[in-house]
Amino acid sequence: MKTTSFDPASFNLARFAPLDASETARRLQETWASTVRGERSTIAPRPVIGQSWQRVKRFGVNPEQGTDSVLLQPEEIEHRRTSTALADVMPVLSGGLGSVADASLQIMVVTDPEGRVLWREGHAGVLRLADSICLEEGAAWSEDTTGTNAIGTALTAGAAVQVHSAEHFLRTLHNWTCAAAPVHDPRDGQLLGIVDVSGPQSTFHPATLALVDSVTRLAESELRGRHLASVERLRAVAAPILSRLEGKALVVDTHGWLAAVTGMPPVDRVPLPNSFGAGRYWLPSLGTCVVEPLPGGWLLRVAEADTSGCASRVVLDLSDLRRPCATVAGAAGSWAQDLSPRHAELLYVLAVHRQGRSAAELALDLFGDPTRTVTVRAELSRLRRRLTGLLDHRPYRFREEVEVEVVLPDDPTGLLPRSTAPAVVGARVGQG
Structure with missing residues (x-):
């Protein structure tokens, strides 16, 4: 059997496949009700759900509360959209999930790393239903605000998650099913946001999570390709500059990835501090460097006398x-x-x-x-x-x-x- 990096334990809701939808919902509801009452259920929740329920209890989330949140202002939503690399892969996400969600009576939702909704698209009727639970642009869907849900739980777990019916901690979400996966920036590994497919609980299918996870990996591949192309452009700029320098020097992109080097062994990446600009900086892997800006990156000239600092x-x-x-x-x-x-x-x-x-x-x-x-x-x-x-x-x-x-x-x-x-x-x- 062919294996992949996808963890089947993430979506073992498939164990309910022999049951009809109403029986599945009933069993999940019994487990949820027992947990809310502080009793031991005859059917334990899946580990990823049980752990999430414990977290949201610590956050003080009330299972009977609503899903309303203070929405971001339109200008803030637009700022976050234009400031994230997710904007570059929205065509990939829309092509891979948007049309599928529409045809299957669901919607696709894309959030930032805080769980704030930046984009959504899909079936028009489900979009209207989503408005009623505040699953709209600018809304907060982290676990500490909206309890256990695919977006917030994927943010916390750092992995693809499916949450169905009464696996949601808030009762008001028990008529929904959702599957979400995180998207990471291949340049630095940082979380960019969450891609989610949600719909009425009747649209549940255990394969939805595998689809969402596959499309997010495709989006990361697209970002990786764009990054490699940008490094190649920077390398073309760096080559004539380094040929005129003596001593040790490197050219790296804004995330520290190497484009060119002279006078020293190459490295894959130089860790850069959060605040970085032109001037003199001490970097643990190089010592003191004189930093100069280049289009799309930095020239780092190593100061030989200071490389011993540790x-x-x-x-x-x-x-x-x-x-x-x-x-x-x-x-x-x-x-x-x-x-x-x-x-x-x-x-x-x-x-x-x-x-x-x-x-x-x-x-x-x-x-x-x-x-x-x-x-x-x-x-x-x-x-x-x-x-x-x-x-x-x-x-x-x-x-x-x-x-x-x-x-x-x-x-x-x-x-x-x-x-x-x-x-x-x-x-x-x-x-x-």
Whole structure:
């Protein structure tokens, strides 16, 4: 049998296939009602749903509340549309999902990383129904505002999710079914938003999630192709400039990807700080560099005398519940780097366990499954490239000479609130 990267556990609602729609809805309703009453149900919710229900309870979401939210103003919606790379792949998403949604009595919804709806299209009648639950442009559909739903739960889980009928935490959504998947920027791995297909519960089909996930992967492929083309254009600009320089120099795009290099071995990518511009900067992988702007990127000229500077302090700031960040400081300067949810989890665990953790221990910390070492090693490989010189392996740990400080939220039980990693959940319980 051919295998793919898609996780069948994400949509095992297929187990209801032998049941008719009314029986499926009845069983889900019984499970939901028992959970809301604080009782143990005879049929447990799927793990992804059960974990989401626990999160939204902590957020204080009332299962009987409505779905209304304060809408973004039209000018703000337009600003967010024009500021995201998702705008470049809307034709791909519309071609792959919009027409299918229309024909199947559903709608396609595209959100930003906060779960705010930026675009929607599909069947006209379902669009009118969506207005009645505030599934419209500018509305908020994160878990902390609208409970368990495919958009908000995919945002939190970082994976494709299908939510059907009474799997929604809010009773008002029990007549809906939805399937959603995240879209990531291939240039830096950051979440761009969520693509969702929603409709009346009668339109449920277990294959919808696989379709949504496939089309989002196609959109990411389109973005990857556009990025490679832009790097090639930058390389054409860089070649004559570097040919006239002596010493070490690189040309990178705005995300740090290498276009050309002279006087030193090539690298795939140079991690750049959040705030970056012309002038002198200290970068952990290069030392002090003189930075000059180029069309579509930067010229980095390495200052030989300062390349020995190394970081001595890391501040892992987890106080912003939506935007974890690492600030790295050394003798030559400092820089800050936003962290993905997974990288924030990894750095938190390594900060707590300064003696180090094996790949199996980290897999247990993050997934509750010590066999998921391949995923752990891949994430740590990316993280070590971003934080060059700070992390060791065998075991994985912060280097001994690096001072590490963790800044927690005012309410420690709000530590990485969207995380389901056992090590983070356990820390919240211990601090609550």
